[in-house]
Amino acid sequence: MEPVLHSAPQVGHHPAPGKHYLNENTSLWDWITTVDHKRIGLMYLVGSLFFFMIGGLLALLLRLVLLTPQHTLFGITVDAEGYNRLFTLHGAIMVFLFIIPSIPGSLTNFVLPLMLGAKDVAFPKLNLASFYIYVVGAIMAVSSIYFGAIDTGWTFYTPYSSSSSSTSVAMMTMSVFVLGFSSILTGLNFVATVHKLRAPGMGWFDMPLFVWGMYSTAVIQILATPVLAITLVLLAIEKTFHIGIFDPKYGGDPVLFQHFFWFYSHPAVYIMILPGMAIISELIPTFSKKTIFGYRAIAYSSVSLALVSFIVWGHHMFVAGQSQLATVVFSALTFLVAIPSGVKVFNWLTTMYKGNIVLASPMLYALAFLILFAIGGLTGIFLGTLSTDIHLTDTYFVVAHFHYVMMGSTVTAFIGGLHYWWPKMTGRMYNEKLAKIAAVLWFIGFNATFLPQFIMGSQGMPRRYYNYLDQFQPFHAFSTFGSWIIGFSLFMTLAYLLASLRKPCDAPDDPWGGSTLEWRTSSPPITHNFHDQPVLEREPYDYRPGQSGRETH
């Protein structure tokens, strides 16, 4: 392949040979004070994977408790209150400490400046600050367990949270408040980076679609998170000083809390899913060796998902005392979500059509994403339809639906992206055979866990119950067995990824034949990302060998 970049020699960087961002300045102090987006990305990766493990172990424990209708299993007794604390912790940790920060903080931090041909994000110090704010928020969240944990569910609904619950609601909500700041700073950094730090010659429609997806995510982070922030401050102050805003006992309005909460938390669903879609938009063309179909349609659909996400929050409150008119309007608006989602899925499928598909492990995750997202998205339509939602509200159907979207889609894309960029981040190739086995196990385990929950939910199994009728036993047992397969595949993934670090650097610069700029630098990249300022001279996703686009004429 001909080089697509020519050098702009006046800004060249030439470190000593063999030196890259990992082995240059390696003291602990260098690491904890680093402003290098690649190192901050790695630190975020370690942090979010740690909490993924904690949240995952809690999930395994929850599923274990639910294996039988009894409360004691293998000597572990979990009563109703204990169960409430367990699922709240599982939800809060997974949402606020893993899914929301994971792809933006880790993979995007690492890849986005590289994709734009930039030396760093716009505000490197702010980037580091955002990581430390995340750490403070995480410590607060974990310390809330010490202060009595929390049993409100991750949604902190009033008035239960503000007056009835005796657990450490104030500590947990303030932790989420702090984590929100970290999320805002990350988003703000990406917006400024995308606007101002694109390589010479790179227009908006020359950016990789990953960047479009993350840009849309960042806009939501900036616009939605402050509303959650103020809501949680009000909740914590109401809990502590008894002001009257959300709790009817003090003159407040509990439905107002739900409106505020979902005004953030529905867009937050797109903070979770858009990065997943962003990754898939890279994996599919790379492993189909074919130009992405409908580049502009995918780019616009990311932005329109971000916009639509702000006007559908009321669909979380169909049975919460909203006016009938509001429920009808929110239901109708909710169906709008299907349009950009469908546009993306069809464009990905069309990209694969007649492509030269390589079934490498990242592509297996991308394929799993397509199936799981289709199921998650379509079951969302059941829940957006008023008549069916009344029946399905607060059942396992909802649990299964959002796990298909958050875990089946976002986490699948995250793991796929982690495999895709692992050689770039660490300079090492992992064991591809084990990776393929783990990907297949992940897909099987996921469906085994959550498909039965759709059936249970449609038959009336309520969510957040620590006990159930005997008729649900087979489904719960099946679901629990599935969770063991998920757990096994994830530990397997962790093991071969860590094992790859023991080898010397062996990854080529572009192991997958990718077309975006991050593959034009060494693996792992040098501290300043590129030896010479890259200049974009061909369109993204151009895989034609020997074709170097505009520079030939």
Add this chain to the structure above:
Amino acid sequence: MSTTTPELHTHGGHEEGHNPYHQHHFATMEQQFDTAKIGIWSFLATEVLMFGGLFVGYGISQGKYPAEFVEAHAHLDWMMGALNTIVLLVSSWTMVMAVDAAKTNQRAKLKMYLLFTIACAFIFLIVKYFEYEHKWHEDLMPFKYYGTGETGIRPGDLMPGSHGYATFFSFYFMMTGLHGFHIIVGIVLLAWLYVKAGRDRFSSAYYTPVDLVGLYWHIVDMIWIYLFPLYYLIS
């Protein structure tokens, strides 16, 4: 602010004697300035949305208790509110002059206008302090509307007829309190600018911090301009 390393100065390709505030990942100072502007405007958008939540909550509660809100607002002294509005408007003007002085290399003027702005911020807080103290003595704190158990109402429950009052003053203290917190942060930022101005850090070639703090200060003023009629002038 610079994250450059010595290696960069030799290989970074910048001309000799380049601006020391020029960060290595920006091609030009202009690009760096524009990026900072995008950053601050995004941040200000988060501020507007954060207060936006409170404004919406206020509006909904006002719709729920219109009569109580009007009655409760009579406990606020509109003269004090008007005085503070004028103080903040003046401070916005001095802030604009400070940015202009930084842009035009007038160091003494910059320091003077920053001091004026800080003084206005303190006057605002002092007036606010007297208002809060007054509320405290008048027993208007939100939690004062709850029974103590002596009146036949369960302790912690609202006394009859006081719902709207409790909500009005809850929002009043939350919104003016959060705004006051932003004034305090503003004072810290302005003082930091004053110290840096004293060390002659700003010039027409580099005045980004003055410009950004100025924008922040204007948004804080603007929020007060909305708070003033909502609390002091409803009828």
